[in-house]
Structure formats: structure tokens, C-alpha cells
Amino acid sequence: MASATPAKTQTKVLKFDTEEDVAVALAKYTADLSEKYINEKGSFSVVLSGGTLIDTLRKLVESPYKESVDWSKWLIFWVDERVVPLDHEDSNYLLASRGFLSKSRFLLRNKRHCQWLLHITNEQVPIPPSNVYAINDKKSPEGAADDYEDHLKDLISRKILPISNISGFPKFDLMLLGMGPDGHVASLFPSRHHRYEKERWVTFITDSPKPPPPRITFTFPVINSASEIAMVITGADLAETTKMALGNGQIPGSTPLPCTEVSAEGELAWFLDKDAASKL
Numbered sequence: 001m002a003s004a005t006p007a008k009t010q011t012k013v014l015k016f017d018t019e020e021d022v023a024v025a026l027a028k029y030t031a032d033l034s035e036k037y038i039n040e041k042g043s044f045s046v047v048l049s050g051g052t053l054i055d056t057l058r059k060l061v062e063s064p065y066k067e068s069v070d071w072s073k074w075l076i077f078w079v080d081e082r083v084v085p086l087d088h089e090d091s092n093y094l095l096a097s098r099g100f101l102s103k104s105r106f107l108l109r110n111k112r113h114c115q116w117l118l119h120i121t122n123e124q125v126p127i128p129p130s131n132v133y134a135i136n137d138k139k140s141p142e143g144a145a146d147d148y149e150d151h152l153k154d155l156i157s158r159k160i161l162p163i164s165n166i167s168g169f170p171k172f173d174l175m176l177l178g179m180g181p182d183g184h185v186a187s188l189f190p191s192r193h194h195r196y197e198k199e200r201w202v203t204f205i206t207d208s209p210k211p212p213p214p215r216i217t218f219t220f221p222v223i224n225s226a227s228e229i230a231m232v233i234t235g236a237d238l239a240e241t242t243k244m245a246l247g248n249g250q251i252p253g254s255t256p257l258p259c260t261e262v263s264a265e266g267e268l269a270w271f272l273d274k275d276a277a278s279k280l
């Protein structure tokens, strides 16, 4: 059962007993927003992360949402991507393709919960391939970041994506974010200067502290222009960072962690299981 605690304006913190409960609630939340935005504007732009988020999204591609969501109106982007071939095991695109975009038979290791999960459906979520915006994996990290940003500019010029009236940066309907134990979100790491980028939409890094080193990532001005953001956090190893992120554990005088800098133009919702919320 969930309990909702208001943390700060337009932020809600949803706590659930188990990771399974988080997955169930996240599916309903995403499906409800899909319906709302498709009714309002005819499409739904969704920005995915890599990592454990993709596994936590598993209920969205099961009944009833598999049938009820209008997948043809979805546009899929990545908040960050590892600059590796799209069929490389480190690719966030490949992770999402296996776990979400294409539900074929595969084994998925859920690292955080130390179990193997078997997915055995053969169906594909019918998102038109032309609406799935993967990176150009033939480029350098800098080239891939430029390419992705140019792609966004093209979508804006064709009015497929809007610009935020508030920030002047692209405005996505929903970003689904994870967080690392070091407090990174997307590929914005505490110790790397690109987390402070204020002009670019997409930037790059060649020395990520978490492998693989070459990555591209949306910048905070783009992330924080989203209408809705879900921070999806499960597992006891994130309890301390979750405490810091929600404002109860920042060490005075220390540099704020990237996860504390996430905000949304609409609503920021934290989905926490009992373990992640255990130090709040």
C-alpha cells in the first residue's frame, strides 16, 4: 500500500512496501500520463534511463496496459546513453529494446534484488520504429552528443517536440529517471564538471566514473524542463542517497549531489520501495 508525503512544492514522495508494488504503481502512473498527454496534444514523449528502471517498467508492457496504451503515439528518447554500438551489452538502447520496447524471450538480471527474472512473451510493444530516437552509434562521444542535439532541434522545428516557455529548452512530457548510489542521475556524475552545463541540450563525457567511460547525456536545463519526472528508486543501497536527495541528509557545506538538482516544470514524483525509503 502506498503512502504519499508532500516533500516540497510539486514534489510527491510515494513509498511502497516492495519493488513489485513500485512496478505496479509506475505502470499505472505512466499509462495514466500517456492517456492524459495523448488526449491533450496527440502524442506522448517519454525519456528513458538505463539501469534498473527498465526492469521496474515491466508491468507497463503487460495486461491491461499492453492493450490499453496507445503506443502508436509514443515518442521514445534516452536521457543518457553509453557511446557503444546499439547491440552492445552496455547500450541503454539495447537494454530498453530487450526489456521494454521488444518483449522477446530473454533473461534479465536484476542486480539490485539479486534474482534472475525470466520474461517469455514474444510480443512487441507497437511503437513505430521511426518514433524511437536512439543515438548515432557510429560517432565519437562529442559527435554523438551533437547529433542527438541536432535531432532534437529538427523535431522542434517540425513541431514534433515543443520548447518550454519557461526555460527555452526542449520540453518532454515524462522523464523516467534512476539514480546511482553516488547520487548521479542520467550520466551527470557528482565529480564531473559537465553536470553544471547550462547552455547545451546534450553533452558528453569520456571518463565516466561508472563504466563504460564514453557517454552522452541530457543536461540539467533539459531534464528540469520536463512536464513530469518520475525518480524510480529501489533497494537498500540507495537509502542513504535517497535521504540526501530528499533534503534530510545533505552534509552542510558539501557540494549538492546531482540527484538533489532534479526538478520538473509540472510534477516530480519519487517512487520508493521500503528499502530505499528506510532512512527517511
Ligand SMILES: O=C1O[C@H](COP(=O)(O)O)[C@@H](O)[C@H](O)[C@H]1O
Binding pocket: 048, 049, 050, 051, 052, 053, 080, 081, 082, 092, 177, 178, 179, 180, 181, 184, 185, 186, 187, 210
Ligand atoms: O549508468 C547509469 O546509471 C543510472 C542508474 O542506474 P542503476 O542501475 O543504478 O539504476 C541510470 O539511471 C543511467 O541511465 C545509466 O546510464
